[in-house]
Amino acid sequence: MLNLISFFFQFPLLWYFIGFLQDIMVLIIKTGPIPTHMAFVMDGNRRFALNKKIALRDGHSAGAESLTQVLNCCYRIGVKAVTVYAFSIENFNRPKEEVDTLFDLLKSRLIYISASNQFVAQEEISIRIIGNRSMIPLDILADLEKVEEATSGYTKRVLYICFPYTSRDDIFHSMLKIQDKVEHGEIEISNITSETIEENNYFGPGCPPVDILVRTSGHTRLSDFMLWECHQDSVIEFPNTLWPNFKFWSVLWIIFKWSYYKTLQLEDAA
DSSP, rough: OOOHHOOOOOOOHHHHHHHHHHHHHHHHTTTTTOEEEEEEEEHHHHHHHHHHTOHHHHHHHHHHHHHHHHHHHHHHTTTEEEEEEBBBBGGSOOOOHHHHHHHHHHHHHHHHHHHHHHHHHHHHHEEESOOOOOSSOOHHHHHHHHHHHHHTTTTTTEEEEOOOOOOOOOHHHHHHHHHHHHHHSSSOGGGHHHHHHHTSSSSSSSOOOOSEEEEEEOOOOOOOOSTTTOTOOOEEEEEEEEEEGGHHHHHHHHHHHHHHHHHHHHHHHH
């Protein structure tokens, strides 16, 4: 069966047809409500590599290819902001070889898409690194900041890369910044609000609340991700799909469902 499927995918006409279907579905979804901000916990690369009996690095590389398709789908539909959980602070507890692999893959992928990938320029995507930068090796941090600088002029879309990140560390970081501003007379304690916390976190002002949060691989936990940015109307999806198998059609279906139910809500409110 797999050989038969592989045989059909060798024909260019089939790829044109699939691309045509994608264009039609994108146009259909764009007629309804569109999420402003989507967030992804990209889980399942390790199990994918284990199931396929391939090197762990190859599993993470396959996950990077899925990210390209997911971003393509989101931005084509009109999603303004996408956040991905690229590396948790807890991941430092993994073997050093795997940590180094993740760091190298992230750096090389971001350098590639910012320097030579026309998709970033066409969609005007600003790439921002979100997280505790003191934990990033200086040579890698320098390269990541060059990527930020190279895309800083774009304002149409934004890609937040959480690396290394946890929500608790983010909120703690915000508290420290606010304390420092209070000590320097920049903020009065009586004027501190929830907006003050948002403005001083890693994302900074202007980050929209999360409309859809997706965690792949079937695990039903958030792993300390976007706890502040999720709100009462956020939709959380836990597809039982490993991240390297999570492609264009996977995220398109999630957006289609969200748009359909959002339309019903708006009609009821009206």
